[in-house]
Amino acid sequence: MCSEKGKGEAMFTIDVSAFDDLLSAIKAKGYALLGPTIRDRVVVYDQISGSKDLPIGWSDRQEGGTYRLNKRKDQAFFGYSVGPQTWKKFLYPDHLKLWEAHSDGSRIEIEPATPESRRYALIGIRPCELAALAIHDRIFLEGPYLDPHYQALRADTFLLAVNCTEPGGTCFCHSMGSGPAVKQGFDLALTEIVENDDHYFLVNPGSDRGAEILQEVVYHEATAEETARAEKALSDAEYRMGRYMDIDNIRELLYRNLEHPYWEEIAKRCLNCANCTLVCPTCFCSTVEDSTDLSGASASRTRMWDSCFTSQFSYIHGGSVRQSAMARYRQWITHKLASWQDQFGTSGCVGCGRCITWCPVGIDITEAVWALRESEGETRREKTQLTGV
Amino acid sequence: MKTSTQPKPKIAVWKFASCDGCQLSLLDCEDEILALAGSVEIAYFPEASRAFVKGPYDLSLVEGSITTPHDAERIHKVRRSSRVLITIGACATAGGIQALRNFSDVNDYIPMVYASPEYITTLKKSTPINEHVYVDYELRGCPISKHQLLEVLNAYLNGRKPNIVPRSVCMECKAGGNPCLMVAEGIPCLGPVTQAGCGAICPSYHRGCFGCFGPKETPNTASLSDWFSRLGLSKPAILQQFRGYNGYAEPFRKESEILEYESE
Ligand code: SF4
Ligand code: SF4
Ligand code: SF4
Numbered sequence: 001m002c003s004e005k006g007k008g009e010a011m012f013t014i015d016v017s018a019f020d021d022l023l024s025a026i027k028a029k030g031y032a033l034l035g036p037t038i039r040d041r042v043v044v045y046d047q048i049s050g051s052k053d054l055p056i057g058w059s060d061r062q063e064g065g066t067y068r069l070n071k072r073k074d075q076a077f078f079g080y081s082v083g084p085q086t087w088k089k090f091l092y093p094d095h096l097k098l099w100e101a102h103s104d105g106s107r108i109e110i111e112p113a114t115p116e117s118r119r120y121a122l123i124g125i126r127p128c129e130l131a132a133l134a135i136h137d138r139i140f141l142e143g144p145y146l147d148p149h150y151q152a153l154r155a156d157t158f159l160l161a162v163n164c165t166e167p168g169g170t171c172f173c174h175s176m177g178s179g180p181a182v183k184q185g186f187d188l189a190l191t192e193i194v195e196n197d198d199h200y201f202l203v204n205p206g207s208d209r210g211a212e213i214l215q216e217v218v219y220h221e222a223t224a225e226e227t228a229r230a231e232k233a234l235s236d237a238e239y240r241m242g243r244y245m246d247i248d249n250i251r252e253l254l255y256r257n258l259e260h261p262y263w264e265e266i267a268k269r270c271l272n273c274a275n276c277t278l279v280c281p282t283c284f285c286s287t288v289e290d291s292t293d294l295s296g297a298s299a300s301r302t303r304m305w306d307s308c309f310t311s312q313f314s315y316i317h318g319g320s321v322r323q324s325a326m327a328r329y330r331q332w333i334t335h336k337l338a339s340w341q342d343q344f345g346t347s348g349c350v351g352c353g354r355c356i357t358w359c360p361v362g363i364d365i366t367e368a369v370w371a372l373r374e375s376e377g378e379t380r381r382e383k384t385q386l387t388g389v
Numbered sequence: 390m391k392t393s394t395q396p397k398p399k400i401a402v403w404k405f406a407s408c409d410g411c412q413l414s415l416l417d418c419e420d421e422i423l424a425l426a427g428s429v430e431i432a433y434f435p436e437a438s439r440a441f442v443k444g445p446y447d448l449s450l451v452e453g454s455i456t457t458p459h460d461a462e463r464i465h466k467v468r469r470s471s472r473v474l475i476t477i478g479a480c481a482t483a484g485g486i487q488a489l490r491n492f493s494d495v496n497d498y499i500p501m502v503y504a505s506p507e508y509i510t511t512l513k514k515s516t517p518i519n520e521h522v523y524v525d526y527e528l529r530g531c532p533i534s535k536h537q538l539l540e541v542l543n544a545y546l547n548g549r550k551p552n553i554v555p556r557s558v559c560m561e562c563k564a565g566g567n568p569c570l571m572v573a574e575g576i577p578c579l580g581p582v583t584q585a586g587c588g589a590i591c592p593s594y595h596r597g598c599f600g601c602f603g604p605k606e607t608p609n610t611a612s613l614s615d616w617f618s619r620l621g622l623s624k625p626a627i628l629q630q631f632r633g634y635n636g637y638a639e640p641f642r643k644e645s646e647i648l649e650y651e652s653e
Contacts, residue, residue, distance in 0.1 A: 269615075291552055294427075307556075
């Protein structure tokens with residue numbers, strides 16, 4: 001697993017032409033390469049074979065309920081922010097059979113599904129996504145109840161992180177303390193520099209195996225100028241995000257506003273369609289579905305992604321606890337920003353902005369927080385008045 | 390588990406005003422039909438066979454809406470001869486595309502369609518089965534999904550609840566990895582207010598959802614209409630979106646009536 005190395009460690013530089021060597025070296029260690037690529041006019045995560053599959057030269061424009069790709073003037077490899085998919089599609093898949101049962105008429109035999117191991121290399125995982133991964137690790141791998149499937153899929157994951165020098169219109173990781181530069185939990189972290197005729201990556205090894213991979217490609221120790229450029233690009237990025245959230249005492253803010261007219265305002269717009277939860281890198285709620293074959297001789301249980309925006313989600317004996325959109329939205333945001341802290345010791349939101357962009361009607365988690373604050377007489381502060389954590 | 394000595398449940402398939410597409414979904418279960426034939430007795434299914442066993446039936450599948458005085462009588466007979474009655478498809482559960490007549494006067498149409506209008510006896514409205522008799526379960530879709538049909542029969546045979554949930558089509562899009570057409574391209578889509586079940590076929594083929602599976606639970610049609618106008622649709626164009634195969638289903642009907650009122 002990754003050791004905790006971060007900013008301030010020795011930095012190295014590789015030319016853009018060495019990027020594919022890096023991928024080949026990772027692949028040679030037996031990892032399946034997964035990374036960003038363009039499909040259906042958006043950036044998705046899928047198998048990639050090399051840099052040629054990356055969205056080279058593309059950027060995105062993101063707003064509440066809107067996402068558009070557009071061409072960049074340069075040939076940046078990572079000049080876009082996150083799209084609608086998350087890495088959970090690989091590590092916490094949507095449809096997963098948990099067990100099968102067979103009956104011969106007198107005896108029932110239950111066969112649990114064998115967890116499948118995978119060795120994924122997540123190419124281009126962003127800082128907010130690394131933070132989300134750490135949250136899932138904590139939920140599924142710590143405490144008395146482990147998720148054996150997550151454990152097997154996640155047992156050996158190579159993390160090639162990419163810092164964000166081009167944050168998106170709905171990003172607010174800086175407010176949440178998760179970006180735009182990675183802090184820990186990666187094998188290699190890259191910062192891409194594309195300026196005039198220069199195109200190179202600053203490389204920060206975050207683990208021994210990351211450092212080993214770096215040995216396989218041509219690199220040099222970063223010059224002071226190169227390091228300075230990268231640092232500037234990242235500190236500029238902190239204030240180029242489209243969204244900001246003030247998280248000061250946010251837990252208490254949410255808890256003391258469980259009754260608030262704003263929730264009804266949101267409910268008028270919210271479609272309770274569940275998109276926000278399905279695109280969220282930290283949301284992990286699931287349901288199980290039991291089914292039989294026609295004869296009733298075999299049965300199986302499948303785990304599927306679910307969402308607190310459905311009525312079934314809170315269905316208990318006698319009915320659904322959260323029948324209204326108001327109750328569902330309030331539950332979601334209060335869990336993300338407040339009760340998650342009580343439950344897991346971190347925020348449930350890492351500031352990736354997906355729930356804002358991919359909400360079909362542009363409902364905005366950061367706006368909700370500002371609305372509550374303003375209703376209590378606070379004035380909205382400028383970006384620069386808010387510092388990251 | 391059932392044993393072979395138990396009598397097989399008798400199933401009947403009935404047709405009212407409809408296109409037969411939903412019944413064809415049953416015939417389309419080629420691979421599964423043998424297993425099904427082993428578990429049930431298809432006692433009455435004129436679309437498939439002329440052999441017919443007299444009722445009462447354990448399970449009736451009803452396709453089509455009620456559009457004539459004769460059918461309004463007949464559905465009661467069907468109900469009386471069925472232990473369990475399941476409606477299949479948008480016609481039977483919401484009145485179908487023919488329920489568009491409910492928004493105008495059917496007598497205006499008859500002379501346009503039929504050469505001898507005097508032979509036509511029809512009701513003013515096309516109505517779903519549940520407006521006439523008690524319905525045990527409604528299977529949505531135009532046409533229904535073969536997978537859901539098998540699931541409901543399977544659940545019936547095994548005495549369990551069908552795994553059919555009234556959640557949004559969006560959830561099927563996300564599960565299938567489709568990027569949202571509205572967000573990524575500004576294409577109007579009824580997915581956020583429509584019940585899942587089709588596997589998000591239309592969005593998978595780059596077309597906004599038509600709403601074939603009818604309104605999902607707690608659908609917020611007003612908010613979606615607002616967003617459609619932000620995408621540049623006129624009120625009459627939004628109205629058209631809601632007046633489709635499930636246009637007479639209450640949430641869609643109310644939304645289109647509000648839009649009609651506002652456009653006047
Ligand atoms: S907040 Fe947006 S994405 Fe989430 S359920 Fe409501 S309408 Fe859907
Ligand atoms: S709540 Fe929204 S912004 Fe926060 S992590 Fe989830 S999708 Fe991203
Ligand atoms: S939220 Fe931050 S880390 Fe995530 S994509 Fe945006 S800028 Fe990058």
